[in-house]
Amino acid sequence: MANPRSRTRPAHSAGVTLQQVAQHAGVSLATASRVLHGSGSRTVGEELRRRVEAAAEELRYVSNAPAQALARATSSVVGLIVHDVADPYFGAIAAGAMRAAREQRLMVMIAATFREPGLELAYLRGLRAQRARAVILAGSGTVDAEATAQLAEEIAGFEADGGRVVCVGERGPDLDTVAMANRTGGGLAVRGLWELGHRRIGVVSGPPELLTVRHRLDGARRALRGLGVPAAEDAIEAGDFTREGGRAAAVRLLRAHPDLTAVLVLNDVMAAGALGGLRDDLGLAVPDQVSVVGYDDVPFAADLRPALSTVRLPLEAAGAAAVGLLLEPRGDEPRRVDLPAELVLRASTAAPPD
Amino acid sequence: MANPRSRTRPAHSAGVTLQQVAQHAGVSLATASRVLHGSGSRTVGEELRRRVEAAAEELRYVSNAPAQALARATSSVVGLIVHDVADPYFGAIAAGAMRAAREQRLMVMIAATFREPGLELAYLRGLRAQRARAVILAGSGTVDAEATAQLAEEIAGFEADGGRVVCVGERGPDLDTVAMANRTGGGLAVRGLWELGHRRIGVVSGPPELLTVRHRLDGARRALRGLGVPAAEDAIEAGDFTREGGRAAAVRLLRAHPDLTAVLVLNDVMAAGALGGLRDDLGLAVPDQVSVVGYDDVPFAADLRPALSTVRLPLEAAGAAAVGLLLEPRGDEPRRVDLPAELVLRASTAAPPD
DNA sequence: GATCGCTTGGAAAGCGCTTTCCAGGTGTTT
């Protein structure tokens, strides 16, 4: 009995080339190309056009993108480099980017560095090899000068080859970027807490080498200082940008500063951990004893209990904006899209206890 | 104005070809190719090898993947088609796949259908055009015969072109698949609830056309029937596979069947919504009045309050297994990897109220 | 009726790379 998998297929279908389609239609290769992939400026007569289309359909022709890329010296793939696809922050950005990409009929090649330093560079190189038309650098920049310089060189090379690079989040002044309101948002959170009556505010921070963290922290600190909040400087604990990191850092923070009435956690994933740590490890009630504000407003933030107050960033819009940016012709000046942050107050914040 | 293709470029860095590297090293194109991309079987002398490598480095040569793909008639990209990257279920699978891909030095091209029916087909075609070496179909199959048949044909075409296809979750008997224990898991959940003492168990289900939903539901139903649980058949409400869908369906379910003491929600995202709906809309205490079990064990399940009891699926492992499968040569028989489900009891389940 | 300017189709030269086939040189065997 015939194995269903080896079911015989019409001889056509496997590796059909444009040449074969042309032959089948009784036209030249050039004409077939013009009909099927033509840039439009050149027209083909109605009759031939029909014949070519019929032949393509009949033969089940599928164009060969690498061959096209080679001949055209440009492709329709864009790269997207993130730290971790499973992280909802990047998931949302990726979703936005992919939606936009679809509208432009672009394919997206995604790479996750899993926060391994050298990998971003390696992937950028890989994408360059693929002759991606553009790449979106979605992960946070770093404070490491060496790494930044290497990356800058690779980016320059990529652009010299005609590719476009767009960053989500600031990386450097001469790159096209979709800027997230990180500084502003940090200030927003602090001021929100202040308005609720909090005067002793701590911060659970992320890896200090990340630019994103630095900016958020910066905004928070500045606001704290501006408001004259005392002891602000040392009521900061850093941890990994993970649930566990947030949990541990929050516990450390409140052990060291039991008088804090509010804490700003620099990302929602950490905040989820912090919420757990405060309650389970420290027996603190949120928001009755301590208020907590997160950052990002990832989808599950509203599902946490208490529902997480947080600084909302338009993540999907950022992804979409990045794609928008890389479609525009490159300008003389680096382009920049600024996206706003917004403080969303939910149930994890309240007035401080008396 | 000059033709862009003939635009003069700086000798270094931009658009360096292997030919140029060879010239710079004083060797033939063939030798340079062997050194830089050689399959290893063919050796090049120490001296020339060094010279080529030095030249490549000096000229900042970056290989041209499309050209390689064309010449080799195979590429190093694999496609991954999901419903939604922002959904933690797919995020986890994607993360696992990407980790494995990295070890194999594969690039992954990702496509999100956003649950739009025809898009899966379109993307598969796109991936075929890209001459992807393989594609992973991570989204659930559907009960729609027409769509399934079209997909089958496209898959056959893809395979005829030499590509490999693997599914995460069952789609058909003659496809290589990483099978998730959907039926088993449904039973597991029901039995777990039974053992806690629940006798009136309802189900919040997902879109009935999804195979995944059907299988989970099937397992649950069978267990229910096996246990002799009455009224099981109609205590089922379906909703979208989203938070809102889960919320609405859960509310409907408990309005219609106020006597239920436990509900199984067929995915964690819906369960998050259900938790909210039961509490906020219906004033029901979980788990004191109603127990809730989810499905998938996505990362945030443990962060919900009450922490969600759920059926754990090894999502990352599934993604990795899929990549593993497509690296193996294609066998005569379709291959299959079965991944286990495990019931994780957390705080959203308890004995039923008296 | 010859000329011009269009439009439309085809021939052919690549795009950057892999790989087969050959040739020359070396070391080995008898």
Place this chain on the structure above:
DNA sequence: AAACACCTGGAAAGCGCTTTCCAAGCGATC
């Protein structure tokens, strides 16, 4: 010392497509 095998490097033929250039056909113009 001749014959052989082997190793290493190069020339060249594609891979499937795009695009330039040219030629042919045709109605309009003078």
